[in-house]
């Protein structure tokens with residue numbers, strides 16, 4: 416490899432090094448992002464078929480001082496790898512719960528309102544998670560009945576017993592559980608039925624081509640039918656137009672989230688939407 420390696424050495428090494436440097440730099444700045452107030456939440460409305468607001472998903476945003484906006488798909492995996500997802504995830508919960516308690520105090524939460532917060536597997540699996548959740552509820556005065564945690568299917572394949580135990584403790588607090596990106600992971604349906612889950616969130620990868628891809632339609636139809644049998648709610652994410660919404664209604668899904676209704680918006684803008692309670 417050495418004799419033929421001269422060119423490849425010069426060609427590959429700098430770019431590999433660059434990638435590693437960038438990774439390290441990103442990790443460093445992610446470390447300080449919390450203290451430096453670079454993180455904030457956006458809220459994406461969830462609606463029913465009358466366009467009334469039934470909730471929101473809190474979505475993390477990072478405004479980097481030099482690089483500008485960094486999408487969560489880039490920094491969340493890094494936060495998970497490095498363990499930074501623990502303090503960051505805690506901060507997200509605090510922010511979301513604090514906001515939830517403000518909205519409730521101001522009388523802005525409609526009936527059956529729920530604010531959904533993403534919880535990464537690493538955060539959920541941490542031994543402190545339930546205590547941490549309890550602390551945040553106490554500190555912020557958030558009503559746990561209005562809170563929902565979005566968990567991914569990756570949880571469902573790790574230690575089943577302790578996962579179910581934790582889920583039951585969370586349910587006992589009044590908090591709802593939703594399985595995010597449903598259909599994309601490896602969860603066993605046999606496990607699913609043992610879990611105290613309230614909702615399946617149909618992944619946007621099935622929703623995007625719902626009208627043209629017969630496989631996506633079949634999968635979506637099956638998820639909704641199964642959820643109905645198991646008395647679970649369904650919500651579709653990534654709904655981008657009226658035709659898709661209509662098709663979902665035909666298939667029996669009545670809760671939606673997506674650009675057709677609204678992009679994720681600032682807390683100020685979401686609060687304004689809550690005041691009118693309905694999307695135009």
Ligand code: C2E
Pocket residue numbers: 459473474475476486487488491504507533534535595596619652653654655672673674675679
């Ligand atoms: P997710 O949980 O599946 O969140 C939904 C993503 O779909 C969001 O991307 C949202 O902006 C986007 N989206 C909403 N409506 C539409 C639509 O109609 N069409 C399309 N194409 N996309 C739509 P975002 O905000 O970039 O977040 C990406 C991912 O980052 C999230 O995917 C989630 O996995 C992760 N994430 C975001 N915030 C948090 C957080 O606070 N904690 C954790 N652990 N993960 C988070």
Ligand code: CA
Pocket residue numbers: 472533565595
């Ligand atoms: Ca989510």
Ligand code: CA
Pocket residue numbers: 595596616618619652
């Ligand atoms: Ca999702």
Ligand code: CA
Pocket residue numbers: 596
């Ligand atoms: Ca996703």
